[in-house]
Amino acid sequence: MAEVKExxxxxxxxxxxxxxxxxxxxxxxxxxxxxxxxAGTKFPPIAIAEVGGKLTLIDGLHRLMAHKQLRxxxxxxxxxxxxxxxxxxxEAIRRNIAHGRPLLFRDKLSAYKKLRxxxxxxxxxxxxxxxxxxxLRRYIATRVxxxxxGVEIMPKPALMHLEYAESLEEQKSLGGDTQxxxxxxxxxxxxxxxxxxxxxxxxSALAYLKRLLRSVDTKDxxxxxxxx
Numbered sequence: 001m002a003e004v005k006e007x008x009x010x011x012x013x014x015x016x017x018x019x020x021x022x023x024x025x026x027x028x029x030x031x032x033x034x035x036x037x038x039a040g041t042k043f044p045p046i047a048i049a050e051v052g053g054k055l056t057l058i059d060g061l062h063r064l065m066a067h068k069q070l071r072x073x074x075x076x077x078x079x080x081x082x083x084x085x086x087x088x089x090x091e092a093i094r095r096n097i098a099h100g101r102p103l104l105f106r107d108k109l110s111a112y113k114k115l116r117x118x119x120x121x122x123x124x125x126x127x128x129x130x131x132x133x134x135x136l137r138r139y140i141a142t143r144v145x146x147x148x149x150g151v152e153i154m155p156k157p158a159l160m161h162l163e164y165a166e167s168l169e170e171q172k173s174l175g176g177d178t179q180x181x182x183x184x185x186x187x188x189x190x191x192x193x194x195x196x197x198x199x200x201x202x203x204s205a206l207a208y209l210k211r212l213l214r215s216v217d218t219k220d221x222x223x224x225x226x227x228x
Contacts, residue, residue, distance in 0.1 A: 020092055038070070
């Protein structure tokens, strides 16, 4: 039976070969989690396993990163025991598909390739990825090729098509009332001093944002909080 206990955050590693989300963390999710945590909301424990002698994250990347950014030292974790790399990959995929932000199809494809590389049969992958057998086989037939050495590869045009389709979905999600909400979340990050200023990528993004804001005309804007 899995044991739930507090673990030192510094002892947990994030292995990109095991964790199925290829695009890292979503700042909107992180902001919401941190606000909820500060309000006293109790989150489910993250899941970790011992893989190759190291405590490895299986599920709960946003919860873990929210704890880190709130400068917490410990996090409640479900320790599911010792797993092989294949078992860890399979368990991480199962858990991340079951809840949290939906995996992008490119993440599912990456998961498919990892599972195949570890000898998992397609019929088993169907159940792990929750993709209908016909849909998975059709996608593989049209976009995944087999090299002369028997290695499955994805040609660049297929990758570009996939990224374009997903970028359209992302654009749709950023319209309408979403934009004010996103900007308000950024304001909260700054006001609450939650920005990870030790992160070079964050500082670089802020510097770029500062330059972009110089070109935004706000002369007709109402004072903050009095827009209605």
